[in-house]
Ligand SMILES: NC(=O)c1ccc[n+]([C@@H]2O[C@H](COP(=O)([O-])OP(=O)(O)OC[C@H]3O[C@@H](n4cnc5c(N)ncnc54)[C@H](O)[C@@H]3O)[C@@H](O)[C@H]2O)c1
């Protein structure tokens with residue numbers, strides 16, 4: 571088993587990565603203080619992993635809430651279902667929430683943990699590639715609003731993250747590819763050597779070779795842990811983790827949540843960001859095309875939906891959480907392995923990048 575730590579003083583926590591960790595009660599016992607646990611999952615993940623989870627946690631008083639599956643249910647209304655269930659079963663501040671599922675479950679269960687009785691502990695069991703490399707770490711919790719992604723939420727850290735790579739075996743290929751978008755993101759913003767490793771290990775990754783998967787998860791979680799420890803609430807460097815997201819969130823909201831997967835929208839968004847960099851003279855052609863080539867290797871989209879024009883993007887991008895003083899701030903790659911926060915891209919450049 572591999573172990574990493576998110577170093578946040580008294581809110582620090584371990585990330586465990588390995589095989590069959592869902593069966594390892596000790597990982598949960600060190601994170602759960604009380605006797606009561608509420609497992610939050612959905613109707614796709616429950617038939618796959620709820621029994622295994624309940625078996626491991628059988629020495630606690632267990633309740634469960636099984637939510638409908640999908641990004642379209644990452645809403646205030648579903649969030650309220652979790653809170654209602656906690657109240658109906660008389661849970662108090664000594665209950666721990668377990669988020670069993672992908673990023674949608676993790677974000678919503680985490681937000682419920684942040685809000686229920688002003689905050690109860692929670693543990694992340696991420697079951698998708700995307701949630702294992704990104705959403706389970708770092709404490710961003712939220713639900714969507716029809717007008718914008720993740721618009722209602724809180725920074726609230728889990729007690730532990732338990733990553734069982736066996737869960738990836740049941741993940742549909744399209745979902746695995748979506749997770750690869752966030753993996754590639756880390757290489758682009760932060761780690762040229764990791765990006766090169768990804769280029770050289772495509773077959774091993776796609777065939778879920780355990781060594782390659784564990785190395786990849788470890789590298790992603792280590793980068794995220796490092797960035798979050800430096801800037802938990804995104805006043806600076808953490809914004810780099812948002813590469814491709816200003817464009818991507820616009821695609822998700824405009825297309826209707828769930829129609830484009832988050833990772834797919836981020837992939838197209840990262841290509842748009844690289845094209846913007848190219849137009850601004852911030853990156854050279856060779857590096858920009860390395861970025862789109864790797865994204866393409868994982869069968870991810872390279873362009874936004876053709877019907878989406880600049881004006882469609884602009885409406886959503888104005889609501890981006892990185893906007894400061896009314897000014898759009900974009901994360902742009904400056905090479906493979908480095909990126910910058912840029913706030914002076916003109917409307918003309920953006921229009922050209924989006925509509926070309
Ligand atoms: N908090 C953060 O830092 C952060 C980071 C990245 C993304 N996100 C959010 O995460 C969400 C996307 O997460 P996601 O890609 O995990 O999507 P998801 O949670 O919708 O999961 C994808 C699909 O896979 C199913 N599934 C989950 N585990 C499975 C398994 N092991 N086998 C088979 N099917 C499985 C799910 O039920 C769902 O149908 C978005 O809402 C995004 O905004 C948050």
Ligand SMILES: O=C(O)C(=O)C[C@@H](O)[C@H](O)[C@H](O)COP(=O)(O)O
Pocket residue numbers: 704708710719720752804808809811812815891
């Ligand atoms: O952890 C972060 O910080 C990220 O930006 C990670 C992103 O991959 C993730 O999609 C996040 O939820 C986006 O955050 P938002 O603040 O733009 O909603």
Ligand SMILES: [Zn+2]
Pocket residue numbers: 704752815832836
């Ligand atoms: Zn993301």
